[in-house]
Amino acid sequence: MVAVELGQDDDLARAAVVAAAVLDPEIPVITLEDLGVFRGAVRRQGRVIVTLTPTYTGCPATAAIQFAVEAALLKAGLADARVETVLSPPWTTDDITEAGRAKLLAYGIAPPNQSTPHGLFAEDAVACPRCGATTTTKLSEFGSTACKALWRCDACREPFDYFKCHR
């Protein structure tokens, strides 16, 4: 949930709502709140500060996300608001909300497992987001982005993205 008290500071509350609702540029069905990268909004020395956290350190979407939030704040008439990045606590896929997981699934991306086996050659068990079958095969540890792996369903034969567990 957006971490502000409504009714007390209208601009702050609005900034939080606007920033939280910005869509992820690479998975445009989930919001920054769903993804867990929106960390909150505070007022510091009179100025509204929106804080975000990156997913992977090298994720090229980090800058795009910041621009998108700045643009959304500007559009909402909050030209004075500023966006800051925080690293701690580090983002994990556990920060993806239940709503976010449901949206990923509906979009055809298997949501991340809550843990990943750490042993060598250990395989995750991932259900196909299309037909639900659990007989699936990992094709590649890396997919279209750093956060996804490429899998194939052995039942319906469709390839799909798996949002990797990262924690």
Next chain:
Amino acid sequence: MTTTLASTMQAAIFELSLALGDDALVLGHRLTEWSSRAPMLEEDIALSNLGLDLIGQARLFYTYAGEVEGKGRREDDLAYFRDAAAYRNLLIVELEIGDFAHTIARQFLYAAFVHPYFQALAKSGDARLAEIAAKAVKEMAYHLRHASEWMIRLGDGTAESKRRVTSALDDLWGYTDEMFEVMPGERALIAAGNAPDRTAIKPKWAATVDAVLREATLTRPADRGMQSGGRQGRHTEALDHMLAEMQVLARQHPGATW
């Protein structure tokens, strides 16, 4: 006295952040050289993604180094406007990519060190170093797994893959000791609980290396002719060539945007 102590500590934090940033950037850049030419599409994407992680880590270390130094240098200044002699990276990360076996063996030897190193750095008394390490360690766990699996496939694969990975290990082994060399300024950081002691990481590294090599049916090379000098700016010619390519655009068009 207090001021001197504090400024010595700041200088040491700058040096360490810079060295860690250089390790990550140089290795990250080397990995990107595989883009479009890896032996298979999956590995092409994998190596590029691993490179992105490292470049992301370098940006965090450089940004912090620039802030600690207090001379207004930003990440791009540190990456693009220093010559090889000012780079503080380990020699192992700057060597040419060689064949796929060389790239995998280097990635394995480095990740097996930096993963436990970051685990320890995440407990640093310096909050910023700790939070960067806590973020990076998750990524390096992945790098280590990826490289370890490939070491086993190559070592326990065909006669040709075994020959190549054995040759890669022999070539790289002499560069592994430098990872455990404590830089002069680092001693004060270790004493103050701001940085882990690299020498204490070596047994963990050795255990990982031995376990994977055993499964890969490979033999650990003997320690001889161990190289160092990267932390003092004494680099191989390979770094000059790499930096020339990496820095040319920024130097010919300072401040360029796209």
